[in-house]
Amino acid sequence: MPRERFAVIGDPVEHSLSPAMHNAALRAAGIDAGYGALRLAPHELGAGVERLRRRGYRGFNVTVPHKEAMFDYVDRVARSAAEVAAINTVICNGGVLEGHNTDSSGFVAALELHGLDVQGAKAVVFGAGGAARGVVHALLQLGSQVTVVNRTVEKARKLARDLGPASPVLGPAPVVVLAADDPAVTPAIQRTQLLVNATTLGMSHLASAGPSAGDAGSPLPPGVDLLPRTVVVDLIYGRQTPFLQHAAACGCRSIDGLEMLVQQGAESFRFWTGVEPDVDVMREACLRELAEVRTCSAS
Numbered sequence: 001m002p003r004e005r006f007a008v009i010g011d012p013v014e015h016s017l018s019p020a021m022h023n024a025a026l027r028a029a030g031i032d033a034g035y036g037a038l039r040l041a042p043h044e045l046g047a048g049v050e051r052l053r054r055r056g057y058r059g060f061n062v063t064v065p066h067k068e069a070m071f072d073y074v075d076r077v078a079r080s081a082a083e084v085a086a087i088n089t090v091i092c093n094g095g096v097l098e099g100h101n102t103d104s105s106g107f108v109a110a111l112e113l114h115g116l117d118v119q120g121a122k123a124v125v126f127g128a129g130g131a132a133r134g135v136v137h138a139l140l141q142l143g144s145q146v147t148v149v150n151r152t153v154e155k156a157r158k159l160a161r162d163l164g165p166a167s168p169v170l171g172p173a174p175v176v177v178l179a180a181d182d183p184a185v186t187p188a189i190q191r192t193q194l195l196v197n198a199t200t201l202g203m204s205h206l207a208s209a210g211p212s213a214g215d216a217g218s219p220l221p222p223g224v225d226l227l228p229r230t231v232v233v234d235l236i237y238g239r240q241t242p243f244l245q246h247a248a249a250c251g252c253r254s255i256d257g258l259e260m261l262v263q264q265g266a267e268s269f270r271f272w273t274g275v276e277p278d279v280d281v282m283r284e285a286c287l288r289e290l291a292e293v294r295t296c297s298a299s
């Protein structure tokens with residue numbers, strides 16, 4: 001029986017904890033398989049995906065910046081991906097590729113594990129890429145009122161159209177859209193109970209994120225004061241990004257993206273293997289890997 005293969009594809013991908021997390025879960029489940037990381041620039045995506053298909057990969061995760069472009073390369077789209085309009089998990093079955101989304105359910109599970117009830121809450125989400133789509137979908141399903149703030153306002157408008165009133169599943173969901181430089185962003189932030197960074201801003205804060213990661217900055221308007229009652233979530237994991245540092249300095253509860261990573265990964269694992277993964281093993285593998293990265297960058 002050949003060793004089964006899985007991977008994460010993206011650009012950058014070197015910082016990803018998915019290989020450590022999934023390899024630990026595969027070992028713990030006694031599955032003879034390996035999970036790797038493959039850096040693919042946007043112009044390499046089609047050829048790279050075909051290579052994975054030809055080589056008989058059983059499945060792969062899709063990360064920055066390919067979650068929307070991936071629709072062009074799968075044979076089937078599952079309901080989870082169609083609803084969010086982003087693909088982060090692909091199942092390969094006999095050479096047929098099926099796109100799924102586990103970011104939305106992973107974000108829901110992470111909020112629950114952190115004890116956050118967001119029903120009726122006002123939420124501001126920075127970003128309108130693949131991850132933001134999962135987060136906005138999750139928040140709308142949980143009954144939050146969502147404002148999306150993005151540098152490219154047209155992308156945020158498209159997100160609001162895809163997940164808004166025209167969506168057959170989400171119904172009349174009034175997503176408010178603001179450009180990142182709109183003066184209305186600061187009052188919106190100060191009215192909100194939940195702030196989420198779903199941009200890549202802060203990624204290059206990670207020593208291992210590589211040169212093409214987003215700026216080291218934060219999506220917050222300069223000098224904005226956050227109210228201490230605001231819960232602040234950064235999808236970037238394992239480090240105090242400038243966004244989380246500012247939130248902590250303002251007295252806010254601040255949460256990184258580690259639990260979402262574990263929960264979305266656990267759902268991908270279930271899809272690929274049909275086996276319930278040990279999420280504690282997955283979380284511990286991520287924490288071990290982060291501790292190693294910290295030790296390496298300190299030495």
Ligand code: NAP
Nearest residue numbers: 064065127128129130131151152199200214235257260261
């Ligand atoms: P993406 O599709 O490439 O979207 C990137 C987003 O970041 C866009 O909204 C983009 O704005 C914004 N952005 C990039 N550079 C910027 C800059 N210099 N100034 C302002 N905005 C900028 O990426 P993604 O897949 O959504 O991932 C976003 C982040 O979420 C990444 O850090 C990723 O690692 C993280 N993530 C974490 C988890 C988890 O489980 N914890 C899951 C998924 C993703 P424009 O539209 O203007 O380009």
